[in-house]
Amino acid sequence: MKAFIFGIIISLSVLFLGCAGDRKIDEVISRFQDENVGDLRENVFDISFERVGGKTFILSGEIDDRTLKSALMDTLIANGFYIQDSVVVLPHNVSAPFGIIDLSVATMRSSASHTASMVSQALMGMPVRVLKEKGGWVYIQTPDRYLGWCERAAVQFTDSAGWKAWKKVPKVMVTSRCSVIRDKATGDVVGDLVAGCLIDATGRKNDKVFVATPAGTTGFVNASDIVPFDEVHFPDSADVQKLKKRALSLLRTPYLWGGISVRALDCSGFTKTVYRLQGIVLARDASLQARYGEEIPVDHGLEVFKTGDLLFFVPRKGSDRITHVGLYIGNSEFIHEAGKVKINSLDSTRLNYSRYRANTLVKARRINGCREAEGIVHLLKHPWYAEP
Known part of the structure; x- marks a missing residue:
């Protein structure tokens, strides 16, 4: 015992x-x-x-x-x-460590399944790190460092030498809300484009710019739909009036969780898109965007805000979890994606005043003029787009 x-x-x-x-x-x-x-x-x-x-x-x-x-x-x-x-x-056992998105809009999901929730999107011409593969899916990281699974067919794979060569090719960015690539000979549509897509430029004739997608689809785009991807069109400091104009052009765009294309957006996807079209990469989610830029006090009156500032909100007063972001456009108003892109005011005397948003505003950040590694990066200086 x-x-x-x-x-x-x-x-x-x-x-x-x-x-x-x-x-x-x-x-x-x-x-x-x-x-x-x-x-x-x-x-x-x-x-x-x-x-x-x-x-x-x-x-x-x-x-x-x-x-x-x-x-x-x-x-x-x-x-x-x-x-x-x-x-x-990671990367581990991948076909190639790098890739370029070849669809106008590629969906990123939480797991390698069509039934998994959408976490974000990637646009044509976005360089990505390929971290792992599973069947017809690849786990990628986009230039804003966000992670997710997308279909293998959406990515043109390349090695480090190919990625380096891709950086040197002249490019254009689509600035029209939507556009298409047309066959040089027939004029038939051979590719879809949305604002923010980046494509190789191979020549020009009158109002036609000849282009090629990452996977090699060729054709032409109307010159009025694109601008050269260069320092002239994307200067180091964003033009806040152009920023405001772009934001207003997206009014009534429908909401989509994980959306970053002009077809449908979530709140942080909206601010990302507006700034991307001015040549600036922001972090993906509202809570991530709230970490970067010059912090502006939210209790010193509306006069401290400037057009282009990002305003951050919590779901209820007293919470410390940032879940929403909007773009200040002046005169007490901000534009944001909430069901649809719309304008509200922080001034209680205005007809479009939002008591809910005024009571849950907790932080503001100034993006223009700020350059911080990873959180706020000029596209032309981002190491994934340009040589160091």
């Missing part, structure tokens, strides 16, 4: 020590993530562990930064753990 009881005690002790070890390694990994890994909408850090005995663990999962993985391993070892490494560094 004593031996039996002693065995139970030993078993319980091992179980207790094992549980304590599990909690400890979980705490170390969680603390490391909090201190070293950014937002998981922009960074891959999916780490799990399995104890195989004592303080020995199998570490598995995915991460997109080899240096960060090494730092994690060093941290765990420094905390007394013995690690068997099964963590995969």
Whole structure:
């Protein structure tokens, strides 16, 4: 009987020590993530562990930064753990590490399935990192660092040499709300375009600009629908009146969760689109956009705001979770996507005053004139579009 009881005690002790070890390694990994890994909408850090005995663990999962993985391993070892490494560094087992979006609008989803929720979109001419593949799907990262799955057919794959060569080809950006590529000989439509698409320019004749998509579809676009992708048309500082005009041109555009094309938008997709057409890349979601730019106080009166400032809102007063963004256009008004693109005022004397938005405004950021790595980047200086 004593031996039996002693065995139970030993078993319980091992179980207790094992549980304590599990909690400890979980705490170390969680603390490391909090201190070293950014937002998981922009960074891959999916780490799990399995104890195989004592303080020995199998570490598995995915991460997109080899240096960060090494730092994690060093941290765990420094905390007394013995690690068997099964963590995969992305990209992994991909056809090519880079790609260029070849559809006018490519849907990005939360998983590799048509039934998965849409998280964002990518436009033709957007360079992407290809991180992994699954069947007919690829896991990509767009220039704003956002992550999602899109159909393999939407991407023209390339290696680092091909990506470098692509950067050197003259390009045009579509500025008309919608356009098409037409066959040179017949004039038939051979491709679809929306504002913000970027395509190679191969020549011009009168009012026709000859173009090629990333996958090699050729034809012409009306010159009035595009502008050269250069510093003349996309200067370092955005023209706020053009910014306002572009925003107003999107009035009544319908809402779509994850939408960043002029056909349908979500709130942050709207502000991204307006700024993209002025040559500036913003972060994807409202809560991410709220991290960048010059912070403007929201309790010093409306006179502190300037056209082009981003206004950020929470779902209810007292909340600290930013879920909505709008673009200030002057005279107490802001334009935003909420069911449709519309204009509201923060002035209680105005007919379009929104008491709800006035009460839930918590932050404002000035984008124009600010240049911060990743959060606010000029397209022509973004390393994925231009040579360093």
